[in-house]
Amino acid sequence: MNSIALSIPLRFVGLILLQVLILNNINFLGYINPLAYILFVAIYPINSNRTLFIFLAFIYGLLLDVFMDSGGIHATACVLIAYIRPVLLKFSFRTQYDHNSLKFRDTDLIKRILFITILTLIHHTTLFTLEIFNSSKIEIIVSKILYTSIFTISISVILNVLFTNQKK
Amino acid sequence: MHQIINFVIRLKNFLLFIFLFSIGIILTIQSHAYHKSKFINSANFISGSVYNFSNTISTYFNLKATNSLLLEENNFLKTVLYNQNQQIPPLNVIDTSLNYKFTPALVIKNSYSTINNYLNLNVGNKQGIEEDTGVITSLGIVGIIDKTSNSYSRVLSILNSKSKLNAMHKKTNHFGVLHWNGEDPNIVQLSDMPKQTPLAIGDTIVTGNLSTIFPKGLPIGKIVNYKLDDTENYQILNIKLFNDMTSLNHVYIIKNKDANEINTLNLIDNE
Numbered sequence: 371m372n373s374i375a376l377s378i379p380l381r382f383v384g385l386i387l388l389q390v391l392i393l394n395n396i397n398f399l400g401y402i403n404p405l406a407y408i409l410f411v412a413i414y415p416i417n418s419n420r421t422l423f424i425f426l427a428f429i430y431g432l433l434l435d436v437f438m439d440s441g442g443i444h445a446t447a448c449v450l451i452a453y454i455r456p457v458l459l460k461f462s463f464r465t466q467y468d469h470n471s472l473k474f475r476d477t478d479l480i481k482r483i484l485f486i487t488i489l490t491l492i493h494h495t496t497l498f499t500l501e502i503f504n505s506s507k508i509e510i511i512v513s514k515i516l517y518t519s520i521f522t523i524s525i526s527v528i529l530n531v532l533f534t535n536q537k538k
Numbered sequence: 539m540h541q542i543i544n545f546v547i548r549l550k551n552f553l554l555f556i557f558l559f560s561i562g563i564i565l566t567i568q569s570h571a572y573h574k575s576k577f578i579n580s581a582n583f584i585s586g587s588v589y590n591f592s593n594t595i596s597t598y599f600n601l602k603a604t605n606s607l608l609l610e611e612n613n614f615l616k617t618v619l620y621n622q623n624q625q626i627p628p629l630n631v632i633d634t635s636l637n638y639k640f641t642p643a644l645v646i647k648n649s650y651s652t653i654n655n656y657l658n659l660n661v662g663n664k665q666g667i668e669e670d671t672g673v674i675t676s677l678g679i680v681g682i683i684d685k686t687s688n689s690y691s692r693v694l695s696i697l698n699s700k701s702k703l704n705a706m707h708k709k710t711n712h713f714g715v716l717h718w719n720g721e722d723p724n725i726v727q728l729s730d731m732p733k734q735t736p737l738a739i740g741d742t743i744v745t746g747n748l749s750t751i752f753p754k755g756l757p758i759g760k761i762v763n764y765k766l767d768d769t770e771n772y773q774i775l776n777i778k779l780f781n782d783m784t785s786l787n788h789v790y791i792i793k794n795k796d797a798n799e800i801n802t803l804n805l806i807d808n809e
Contacts, residue, residue, distance in 0.1 A: 387588070390585075390588065390589075391588070391592045394649070394651075397650070397651050397784070400650075400651070400722070400723060400784075401650075401651040401652075401723075402651070403651050420551050421550060421551055421554055424551060424554055424555055424558065425554065425558070428558040428561075428562070431562070432578070435565070435578050436578055436579070436580055436582065436584070436585055437580055437585045437588070438580070438649070438652075439578070439579060439580050439649075439654070439656040439692065440569070440578075440652070440654070441565050441566045441568065441569025441570070441578060442561070442562040442563070442564070442565025442566040442568075442569065442578065443562075443566050445558070445561075445562040445565065446559060446562030446563055446565075446566060447562075449555060449558045449559050449562060450559065452555075453551070453552075453555040453559075500563075500566050501652065501653060501654070502653055502720070503566075503570060507720065510653075510720060510721070
């Protein structure tokens with residue numbers, strides 16, 4: 371219990387700093403930066419208070435908006451994925467979720483990748499549509515969603531695998 | 539009544555979601571309008587000190603390149619100065635009656651990968667920095683300061699879809715509007731250039747004299763290619779910037795002392 375209560379603020383601050391100080395400066399091919407900060411929303415403890423979770427996701431996104439000068443796009447996208455997360459969890463880990471015994475460290479890697487992929491795609495679609503907000507630039511929007519998603523998914527999965535304690 | 543309360547409690551997550559989601563959308567829409575984008579900004583104590591701290595580390599990695607750039611600029615300025623046949627003012631004494639005041643600053647955060655890019659500088663109100671002043675390097679222009687706090691300020695980069703600047707063709711003094719289409723951080727666009735302007739690839743584009751922010755004639759870039767726009771009355775140009783916007787370190791902030799006076803006059807004219 372204690373370790374969970376401590377690890378949430380740690381992840382909150384750690385992932386924001388990782389995003390703004392390191393990941394935002396990658397600029398692969400000029401404009402592709404992975405947005406692996408969404409890992410905080412993805413692996414937030416499942417059986418916790420949902421109202422608090424949605425609120426926390428909003429504050430988390432808003433802080434990223436402050437750092438990146440992006441208005442409210444990260445806050446909006448974070449709230450959206452935080453709200454629809456239960457549906458995605460049910461879709462990705464059907465049996466475990468139904469039995470109310472879902473813990474991320476016990477799940478298959480493949481299912482975890484599937485879950486992170488869907489979450490990332492929804493997040494990035496919302497984010498870049500709101501950011502560019504111009505139907506004549508649909509090509510840029512689609513290419514940004516596609517390339518950034520590939521990067522985000524790989525970095526998120528690597529971070530997730532590295533920092534998940536294996537049960538002995 | 540009891541039913542209504544039950545209903546609200548049952549739907550509280552959904553209502554909270556709708557509420558926060560709409561706040562996010564409102565903030566986003568506000569940020570798309572130029573003058574309302576100041577609500578959520580990085581010129582504050584928290585993000586400023588985080589970026590400042592990271593910059594104190596990363597700045598060591600490009601000391602060599604920065605030094606040689608400064609040396610080159612000094613060399614150029616000295617060549618201009620000593621060939622002028624005028625009395626040279628003593629060093630470190632700056633004539634305060636001059637029209638343009640320069641302040642040096644350090645870029646603590648740079649960004650060029652999104653469509654609306656902003657930079658952060660390590661100077662603010664304490665150093666006398668004001669909003670709507672221009673930012674340049676020794677090679678070309680960078681942007682306009684749009685928000686200041688006590689010790690940090692935010693720059694609206696020319697690589698921002700909201701940035702619109704007055705620029706002109708150096709040979710003919712014909713004007714156009716400088717903006718960015720969000721694609722290549724080295725190429726910006728100049729539109730509304732009259733059809734009859736004789737352009738050539740490689741011609742220099744400089745800042746125009748309609749702006750009170752930048753002095754006239756600051757270098758911006760060179761023409762890469764040009765074509766007629768959709769209306770067929772104007773030309774649209776692609777311009778390669780002299781500045782490398784992807785690696786900025788030391789910049790100068792230009793303050794035009796006459797700017798307020800000119801703007802007040804224009805305001806009277808509009809009424």
